[in-house]
Amino acid sequence: MLLRETIIQAISSLAVNKLRSWLTIMGVAVGVFSIIAVMTALDAVDKSVESGLTSLGANTFQIQKNPATVFGSGHSRNLLANRKDITYQQALLFKKNMQSQARTIGFIIISPANQAKYANLSTNPDVTLTGGDENFSLANGFTVARGRNIAENDIRYARNTAVLGSEVAEKLFPSGENPQNRFIKVNGEVYNVVGVFEKKGAAFGQSQDNFVLIPITRYLDHINEKSSLSITIEALSRKQYQLAIDQAIGAMRLARGLSIKEKNDFEIRTNESLIDSFRDIKIAIGTGAFIISFMALLTAGVGIMNIMLVSVTERTREIGIRKSIGAPRRTILQQFLLESFFLSLVGGVIGILAGTTAGNVVAWKFNLPPIFPWIWITVSMVVCSGIGMAFGLFPAWKAANLDPVEALRPK
Amino acid sequence: MENEAVITMKSLCKFYEMGDQVVHALDAINLDFERNDYAAIMGPSGSGKSTLMNIIGCLDTPTSGSYELNHQSVAEMDDDELARIRNKEIGFVFQTFNLLPRLNCLRNVELPLIYAGVPPEERLQRAEEALIKVGLKERMTHKPAELSGGQIQRVAIARALINKPSIILADEPTGNLDTATSHDIMDIFGALSNAGNTIILITHEEDIARYTRRIIRLRDGKIESDNRQ
Numbered sequence A: 001m002l003l004r005e006t007i008i009q010a011i012s013s014l015a016v017n018k019l020r021s022w023l024t025i026m027g028v029a030v031g032v033f034s035i036i037a038v039m040t041a042l043d044a045v046d047k048s049v050e051s052g053l054t055s056l057g058a059n060t061f062q063i064q065k066n067p068a069t070v071f072g073s074g075h076s077r078n079l080l081a082n083r084k085d086i087t088y089q090q091a092l093l094f095k096k097n098m099q100s101q102a103r104t105i106g107f108i109i110i111s112p113a114n115q116a117k118y119a120n121l122s123t124n125p126d127v128t129l130t131g132g133d134e135n136f137s138l139a140n141g142f143t144v145a146r147g148r149n150i151a152e153n154d155i156r157y158a159r160n161t162a163v164l165g166s167e168v169a170e171k172l173f174p175s176g177e178n179p180q181n182r183f184i185k186v187n188g189e190v191y192n193v194v195g196v197f198e199k200k201g202a203a204f205g206q207s208q209d210n211f212v213l214i215p216i217t218r219y220l221d222h223i224n225e226k227s228s229l230s231i232t233i234e235a236l237s238r239k240q241y242q243l244a245i246d247q248a249i250g251a252m253r254l255a256r257g258l259s260i261k262e263k264n265d266f267e268i269r270t271n272e273s274l275i276d277s278f279r280d281i282k283i284a285i286g287t288g289a290f291i292i293s294f295m296a297l298l299t300a301g302v303g304i305m306n307i308m309l310v311s312v313t314e315r316t317r318e319i320g321i322r323k324s325i326g327a328p329r330r331t332i333l334q335q336f337l338l339e340s341f342f343l344s345l346v347g348g349v350i351g352i353l354a355g356t357t358a359g360n361v362v363a364w365k366f367n368l369p370p371i372f373p374w375i376w377i378t379v380s381m382v383v384c385s386g387i388g389m390a391f392g393l394f395p396a397w398k399a400a401n402l403d404p405v406e407a408l409r410p411k
Numbered sequence B: 001m002e003n004e005a006v007i008t009m010k011s012l013c014k015f016y017e018m019g020d021q022v023v024h025a026l027d028a029i030n031l032d033f034e035r036n037d038y039a040a041i042m043g044p045s046g047s048g049k050s051t052l053m054n055i056i057g058c059l060d061t062p063t064s065g066s067y068e069l070n071h072q073s074v075a076e077m078d079d080d081e082l083a084r085i086r087n088k089e090i091g092f093v094f095q096t097f098n099l100l101p102r103l104n105c106l107r108n109v110e111l112p113l114i115y116a117g118v119p120p121e122e123r124l125q126r127a128e129e130a131l132i133k134v135g136l137k138e139r140m141t142h143k144p145a146e147l148s149g150g151q152i153q154r155v156a157i158a159r160a161l162i163n164k165p166s167i168i169l170a171d172e173p174t175g176n177l178d179t180a181t182s183h184d185i186m187d188i189f190g191a192l193s194n195a196g197n198t199i200i201l202i203t204h205e206e207d208i209a210r211y212t213r214r215i216i217r218l219r220d221g222k223i224e225s226d227n228r229q
């Protein structure tokens, strides 16, 4: 009953200083916006990572020169930069030692930005040229949709055969023409298309189908851009997965010629380690966003306190009048607390709406389904109301404890 | 029970410390008011009239001495009880009116009823009645700024009366009004006195004081004289 009157009074008091109220509200909204937008975007990317983690097949792990993500000081970065590339010779040596403990062992070497051409059509210069062997498709979870995979003979004779990722196939053969036995050009080199892979979809917001696979031997002979090989190993079974990793480390150390004292100069990547490294990124971004939002909300809170203190000073007389005709202390306290509460609540709602929208724009850019981060929305609402109350408490307390005689004395 | 004391003050003092100097705003006041008293407090500026009135109205507390309102010691009351007394037992009329400028007359007059927890329809109805009683039937939805001084003071009186308090206190209620309007306002107080209310008012003007039945003169925080007429 009295609460209803208090709410009406609080709202109509805020309405008197519309500009001031809105500015304070915007302060809160910005803080909430940043945390909601970042968290929504992160959640969206997270979903995409989960779906993209099939990129490594089951029971499969990779050996690469460097970890997927690098955190830490310049020193650890330098150590990584000094690592030597994994060469084809090392890879072959590794395969010889490891062959009996693995179902398949595949090599890949990639060159990231290439342009593929067929007749008068060409792709964007963002096609990955992959040198691989017959095990590439198995180890990376691709199946052949049309034609055939790279064969052992292609490797042995370094033939100029190619299997297309589905995206490249769609771009170069848009009318559905069979690409088999057609000749395409990648960076000036001619390849005979022998097959097309099934579409795999996007992971980490990037297409996994935008590549051309050629025999690794051909790649090493003809492509000048040499980078480190990565080796994909499929364990014999789930049970022997961890054992296979241990054995692979031994075999790789042997192939790299490391002495007992030297540390591994290569990385094992598993699906788990990919998830872990993504989690690191997520935590880093999330922490950053959290700190920024926290600062913004703190600033907004100080803004609320400031405005409420000004308001109490301006309305000293009103408070005195209300007290003189019998307003109890807690009613005055409630009225001012409600005002700061509304300021932060409205700010919170605006921030949540804008933040969810912005986060979902990011999700949409990544071709991801829309996301509503209920947890963060709830957290924001609670934090906002908390801030409104906490920073409004002192001004409200000050108002409630005004001495009516002092408050009513003409200034 | 005709001469029952509703207000009893014994050796009531109010001191203000100003640096190393102590101002004796009220100095050992002994004063009673009976039910249906109609009293004027007079005295030179700074003699302690407003201080006394604020203490009687439970807006202020004495430094020492006792003050009993309806046989209850005010010193022992907590903040909420004092608020309840200001709301229900006492109607206060100020020289500077003290209305909320953003609210119209009706809303101003109904304010004490909000704090008394009266439902909205009843509040409005009672506020209308109170405004009609002070002769402001035509101006109910006006804001204070749209009214004359005399009209504003009537609104203030209507607000003081709305909760049917037994005691009405007025600190220079005619101080800002011209002579004719002052006498109109005093007629209202006269009618209230006839209706049985206890009325205490502060005034500087002898002809205003003559409307009352008792004149108390203060000087330097002490009672100089207390005459019934």
Ligand SMILES: Nc1ncnc2c1ncn2[C@@H]1O[C@H](COP(=O)(O)OP(=O)(O)OP(=O)(O)O)[C@@H](O)[C@H]1O
Pocket: B016, B017, B018, B023, B024, B025, B043, B044, B045, B046, B047, B048, B049, B050, B051, B052
């Ligand atoms: N808050 C205060 N701090 C210090 N001194 C005060 C305070 N309030 C009142 N006084 C002093 O107490 C004395 C009595 O003041 P009070 O307001 O009661 O006088 P008054 O009789 O109402 O005068 P007036 O006729 O001018 O209204 C004065 O000397 C005044 O200066």
Ligand SMILES: [Mg+2]
Pocket: B049, B050, B051
């Ligand atoms: Mg005075």
